[in-house]
Amino acid sequence: MTRPYNPNWFANNPLMRLNNEKDHRAFFDASLNDPQSLLVPLWRGDPLIAGGKAAFLSAAAREEFAKDALVLMLGVKDGCAYFAIDASSGPSSSTTEAEDAPFADIGQYMPIREAAGLISRDDLAIIGQARWLTEWHRSHRFCANCGVLSDIIDGGAKRQCPACERVHFPRTDPVAIVLAIHESACLLGRSPHFPPGFLSALAGFVEAAETPEEAAKREIFEEAGVRLANVRYQFSQPWPFPASLMMGFIADAEDRTLNLDTDEIVEAKWVALDDIQALLNGEPRGDIFLPPKFTIARHLLERWAQQ
Ligand SMILES: [Zn+2]
Known part of the structure; x- marks a missing residue:
């Protein structure tokens, strides 16, 4: 089966999901007892990394986890079933440290943003799904x-x-993220939780009864005072922090006048295409730093710079 091209990390998950399975219970039990099946261990959402790779464990390794550890089916690849297992769930989770979690001795439970550059894109997509699902079950236990x-x-x-x-x-949670363009420059901004110099495309959650295109226009006007036209969808990215679907747009700004909402954006500037191309090629440009490669903002910039 040909997989659609999407440049964004966390996308292109290689697992076949099992929504058509008629008897989930029987499949779940049989697969969990199949030694070919694999466990994707997470500690509070962090994957286990060993030797620079994602550590997926044999299903038999389940015995090392707490008896009531959360186990969730993710899907199947090459006849092999994948399960997420939450190493931080179980009766002693509130006192146990990551170093004491099962199999911590073979590697390290590492924040996904740090692991993203080490592990394969396929494994990152699987881990993103595992993190998303375990976090949702942890935080949505009650009807x-x-x-x-x-x-x-x-x-x-x-x-x-x-x-x-x-x-x-x-x-x-759908999010519209927008690269606003005016002639040969794009608008980048910095939210208060980014370090100085780290600029990105502006983004905001899609609100009730709103299309992502409408959200894109509203957010850029609210945050930067810029009016947009010709909002063009590009691609999307699952973003498991904890449950966002980033929908990426490029849009035309009416002019370059900025009126910042400083609660949301502490700094914003129009950056020339030449500077973006140089930065994407790894050449420094003043004190500007572009978003890392695992972000959709980076891929919006790459797409615009290639046009
Ligand atoms: Zn109920």
Whole structure:
């Protein structure tokens, strides 16, 4: 099967999801007892990295984890089933440190942003899915309708309330991220939690009853005072921090006048195409730093710079 090209990291997940499986319970149990199956261990969302690679464990390794550790089915690749296992769940999770977690002696539970540049893109996509799902189950245990503790169903693809029978699906928060263009310059900004000099495309959550194109226009006007036209969708990126779908746009700005909302953006500037091309080639340009390669903002800049 040909996989669609998407330059964004965390995209292009190689696993086949099992939404068409008729008997999830039987498949889950059989796969978890199959020595070919693999566990993707996470400690509070951090993957286990050993020898510069993602450490996926044999299904038999489950015995080393807490008996009630959260186990979720992710999908199948080459006949091999993949499960996320939460090394930080279980009765002693509040006191145990990552160094004491199962298999910490063969590597290190490492923040995904640090691991992203080490491991393969396929493994990163799988780990992103594992982090997303484990975080959703951890934070959505109770029915939003009636408050009763809900059950994991379909191998972890959903939860269902045993009292009111409401089915709950993993949350996805859509975000519009926009590279605003005016002639041969693009607008980059810095939010308060970025270090000085680190600039990125502006972004914001899509709000209720809003299209991502409308959100793109609204956010750039609210944050920078810039009006946009011709908002053009480019590509998307799953962003498991914890559950965002980044939708990337390039759009035309009416002019370069800036009126910043300094609560959201502490600095913004129009950066010339020449400077962006130089920075993408690794050449320094003053005190500007572009977003890292695992971000969709970087790929929006690359796409614009190649045009
Ligand atoms: Zn309920």
